[in-house]
Amino acid sequence: AEMNRELRERLITLKKERNAIILAHYYQRDEIQEVADFRGDSFLLAQKAASTDAEVIVFCGVHFMGESAKILAPNKTVLIPDERAGCPMADMVNVDGLRKMKAKHPNAKVVTYINSSAEIKAETDICCTSSNAVKVINSVDADEIIWVPDKNLGHYVQQHTDKKLIIWEGYCNTHDMLTIKDVIEMRALHPGAEFVVHPECRPEVVAMGDFVGSTTAILDYCKNSTNKKFIVGTEDGTGYQLRLDSPDKEFHFATKFLVCPNMKVNNLKKLVKCLETMQPQIYVPPAIADQARTSLERMLQVK
Ligand code: 13P
Ligand code: SF4
Numbered sequence: 001a002e003m004n005r006e007l008r009e010r011l012i013t014l015k016k017e018r019n020a021i022i023l024a025h026y027y028q029r030d031e032i033q034e035v036a037d038f039r040g041d042s043f044l045l046a047q048k049a050a051s052t053d054a055e056v057i058v059f060c061g062v063h064f065m066g067e068s069a070k071i072l073a074p075n076k077t078v079l080i081p082d083e084r085a086g087c088p089m090a091d092m093v094n095v096d097g098l099r100k101m102k103a104k105h106p107n108a109k110v111v112t113y114i115n116s117s118a119e120i121k122a123e124t125d126i127c128c129t130s131s132n133a134v135k136v137i138n139s140v141d142a143d144e145i146i147w148v149p150d151k152n153l154g155h156y157v158q159q160h161t162d163k164k165l166i167i168w169e170g171y172c173n174t175h176d177m178l179t180i181k182d183v184i185e186m187r188a189l190h191p192g193a194e195f196v197v198h199p200e201c202r203p204e205v206v207a208m209g210d211f212v213g214s215t216t217a218i219l220d221y222c223k224n225s226t227n228k229k230f231i232v233g234t235e236d237g238t239g240y241q242l243r244l245d246s247p248d249k250e251f252h253f254a255t256k257f258l259v260c261p262n263m264k265v266n267n268l269k270k271l272v273k274c275l276e277t278m279q280p281q282i283y284v285p286p287a288i289a290d291q292a293r294t295s296l297e298r299m300l301q302v303k
Contacts, residue, residue, distance in 0.1 A: 020056035027237035081270035092170030108144035121292035130214035175200035197233030
């Protein structure tokens with residue numbers, strides 16, 4: 001506790017010296033969410049990165065999120081506490097494979113989940129996040145959509161649009177771990193609790209949800225619901241904001257496996273160190289960034 005107090009004080013000084021802003025995803029460790037200037041889901045954090053006046057953005061999240069920030073704000077320095085924080089789902093699609101799919105479906109437009117590399121975004125018509133996926137798909141001027149990389153979110157979106165999705169076979173190792181059996185067991189343990197679930201979970205699990213939505217949608221729903229008990233089907237870091245918003249409510253994570261190990265690679269110590277040393281920095285080759293930027297900017301413009 002004493003060490004964390006010292007680290008937090010050091011951080012306040014460094015933030016001023018560097019003119020830095022700290023952005024933290026809701027899946028980060030509590031000790032990081034506590035000191036962030038903004039906590040958010042991937043959509044809000046991309047918006048913040050695009051609009052901030054700070055010279056330095058410290059992105060506490062996984063690598064693709066830092067990349068998106070760098071693409072949207074190419075003149076800023078973007079730091080990440082630990083560059084080993086990757087996203088296995090983002091790594092499930094490669095440029096070669098996507099190009100082959102595009103060649104097979106020449107009339108389709110490519111909609112890419114923001115959980116993807118800069119190289120994939122450079123091959124994309126428009127990006128989306130889990131909070132705006134349906135809106136983005138419906139805004140696209142094509143009947144056929146190549147959807148990468150999340151098959152579970154793709155399945156969910158397909159149920160809410162008339163367009164035909166051609167779905168890539170990627171998934172989130174963390175959300176995909178949750179099973180029907182886990183939810184049945186939790187419901188038996190906590191009668192009356194509502195099950196709120198992220199659409200990165202398997203279709204049959206999503207179908208059990210009393211509420212289905214992105215990280216922010218789940219947070220809003222639980223905050224405003226009159227119910228007092230919830231079984232949560234998304235990453236365990238969201239507990240920080242859920243409990244902050246509703247200290248009088250009960251939140252039970254649907255399994256103890258709903259932890260994204262990559263998100264947890266960052267910690268307060270590494271956060272302070274990266275601002276001290278100004279390393280590691282996110283680098284995106286400018287030619288790739290220029291091609292990828294349009295797909296992100298289009299997403300930010302969808303109303
Ligand atoms: P959102 O922040 O869009 O809900 O994304 C979930 C996620 O898995 C981020 O890695
Ligand atoms: Fe990737 Fe899933 Fe972790 Fe999000 S929670 S960073 S999608 S592995």
